[in-house]
Amino acid sequence: EDTLTGRIAVRWAPNDWFDSTLTYFYQKQDVEGRSITHYDALSDENPLSDVIGKYESAYRYEEPREKEDELLSLEVSADLGFAELVSATGLSNFDANGQRDQTDLLIRLDYSYEEFPAFSAYTEEVEEREVFTQELRLVSQTSGPLSWIIGGFYYDLDSEGSSKEFTPNFDVYAINVWGVDGNYRPDALEYFSVDESEVTEKALFGELTYELTSDWDVTLGLRAYQYDVHSRSAVDLPLYNSVFESRASDSIVLDYGETEADDSGTLFKFNTSYQFTNSTMGYLTISEGFRIGGANSVGACPDNVDDLNNQIVCATPEEQLFEADTTTNYELGVKTSFFRNKLQLNTALFYVDWQDPQVSGATINGQQPIIVNAEGAESKGAEFSIRGIIGDNITTYATYAYTQAELTADAPFLFGVFDEQRTELQDFYDGKDGDRLPGTAEHQFSFGITYSQEVFDDKMLNVNYGITAQSDVYTTVGLRQDGEALPGYAVSNLNATISDEDWSVTLYIDNLFDKYAFTSTRRNVGDIGLGQFNDTLEPNGIELQRNYGHYVLTPRTVGLMFKYQFGM
Structure with a gap:
């Protein structure tokens, strides 16, 4: 992986009441x-198991990916006396072009x-995304027990992408060996999907804080x-369509469908917080959260998808979009400080009631990963932290x-819908009340x-050692x-820094061991x-399946970083 990063920021503060910063990131x-x-990740019966190394893959095609990010932001603040006016504007662009080995996904369908001995497939994916955001907020600066914030927010996303799936020489095999009376497809383009989406969000928000006493304050907020x-x-x-339906060798027909x-x-x-003593503060927060819905980047299924007798990866109308999910959050905590702030102990209990949670699912056609909504979920637990200063060093x-x-509720059809002959498997693919959510330790x-x-x-000299662990x-x-x-x-991570007023040198070792x-x-x-309902390693007579694999943790990384502060 080669990464080039650049950033430049320009600040303009012509007087004591106006300040602005323009930043560009690339x-x-x-x-x-x-x-x-x-x-x-492969069975002992698989001949590749003995030759694949810890950082090697068995794919037939390389899977490179190029991506480019740009972010332009402008933050402006003005002191109006009674309040501070803040404007934050952002414009970002993202472009990506990548390739995936698709051979095993198609063979297993x-x-x-699999009848073509030299069959292989790969997919080229292109994605472009542009996001504009604007927030205005007014923050009170007057003295007294009452303080407030009011503001507005605007978000606009425009994205488009395409996926091209290629099966080299399969057209030659079908025509010459199977005797199909059709046209060759020189570009080997087997599947082509395009998608475009636009998402806009508008919001108004406000917050009031009132100090009931010098130790007790209450905050109320609302966002529409x-x-x-x-x-x-x-x-x-x-x-x-070219080989089996005799369409032109270079034809592409896109019949767009729209959803809104x-x-x-x-x-x-x-929120309310109370300062019980100089060293102990307790708080309670009840809030609601929101995550915007969106569109899955999978092409819409044609109207006759149920009549097709060929491989297809597509999304039904119900699978193209996923809804917003919301949470009601409860947090009760205590923060303490002892020995002139040399020892800090914090603890909190939390409970999150999650409605229409966005979770991973799969399309009916092609089992393509998508985001879907379950009916309900919850997250609860506790957090503890301690920080201490020992001596002077x-x-x-x-x-x-x-x-x-x-x-917290059953999620039928979470991983697809199946015909009557496969109803006995439906429990395997439905989500059930009490199922643990993925991605959380x-x-x-x-x-x-x-x-x-x-x-x-x-x-x-500063020497830092840190370790993070998860179940x-x-x-x-x-x-x-x-x-x-x-x-x-x-x-484990380790770093050591030697610094002076103007410069610093840091040696770091990530993933120390x-x-x-x-x-x-x-x-x-x-x-x-090798799944629950598969009895053989050879589905469809194919001896090897390589579509399944593991993403791995970045190995030990050693680096040297130098900083210098130029005088003005």
């Missing part, structure tokens, strides 16, 4: 391949691709929002969090220690659809024929 990444390995989603997509099967969605609502916030901290996140822990000491008379993580809701529990792991761990998966074990 990043370009050229990634040679996804961090996916097939090490320890039982559309006779409204958003619109418009999605436009199409899908074509060029190779199938909108929603509006209000979010409430309540040592600072240390430790944190622990316990989280229990699960569905139940236990998380961190510990760090910093040693500071003057060296070489007037230089400062296992599920890859799918309740481990359904052949989900996997990824083992927990701990990672070179921990090897899986962070997520691509597909699941069912894709190599």
Whole structure:
């Protein structure tokens, strides 16, 4: 991976009441391949199991990806006396071009691709996204027990993407071996989907804080929002139509379908805090959260999708969009400080009631990963942290969090809908009340220690060691659809910095002990024929399936960083 990053900021403050900063950020990444390995992800019966290394994949095609990010932001503040007016404007652009090995996904779908001995497939994906945001807020500056904030927010997203799937020489095989009376497809374009979407959101918000006493204050907040989603997509099967339906060899027919969605609502916030003693403060927060809905980047299914007898990856109208999800959050906590702030102890209990949670699902046609809405979920737990200063040279901290996140209602058809012959498998693909949510570790822990000491008379040396640890993580809701529990792991980081007034030099070592761990998966074990309802490693007579693999933790990384502050 090669990454080039640049940033420049210009500040203009012509007087004591006006201040502005214009910032431009640029990043370009050229990634040679996804961090996916097939090490320890293939059955012992698979001949590749003995030759795949920890940082190697068994794909037939390389999977490079290039992406470019640009962000232009302007923040302006004006002191109006009674209040401060703040404007924050942002404009970002994102472009990506990548490639994926698609061979095993197509072979396992039982559309006779496996009859071509040299069959292989890859997908080229292009994505473009532009986002504009604008926020205005007015923050009171008057003295007294009452303070307030009012403001407005606007968000506009325009995105478009395409996916081209190629099956080299399959047209030649079908015409010459099967004797199909059709036209060759020189570009080998087997599948082509395009999608465009526009999302706009508007919001008004306000907050009032009143100090009932010098130790007790109460805050009330309200946010009203409204958003619109418009999605436009199409899908074509060029190779199938050219070879089997005698369409022109270079023809592409895109019949666009459109879907729209909108929603509006209000979010409430309540907070109160009380200073029991000089060293102990307690607080209670009840708030509502919101995450905007959107469109899945999968082409819309054609009207005759149920009559097609060829492989297709597409989204039904119900799968093209996903709705907003909302939360009601409760947090009760205590913050303490002792020995002149040399020892801090904080603890909190939390409960999150999650409505229409956005979770991972799959399309009916092609089992393409998408975002879908479950009916309900919850997350509850506790957090603890401690920070202490030992003597004149040592600072240390430790944190622990316990989280229990699960569905609170059944989620039918979470991973697809199946015909009557497969109803016995439906429980395997439905989400169930009490299923643990994916991507969340139940236990998380961190510990760090910093040693500071003057060296070489007037230089400062800081040595930092930190470790973070987590328990296992599920890859799918309740481990359904052949989900996997990824083992927990701990990672240590170490850095040392020598600094003067104008400069600093830092030596850092991330993943100090070179921990090897899986962070997520691509597909699941069912894709190599080892799932709950697969009895053989050879679906469709194919000996090897490589569509399933693990993303891995970045190995030990050693670097040197130098900073210099130029005088003005």
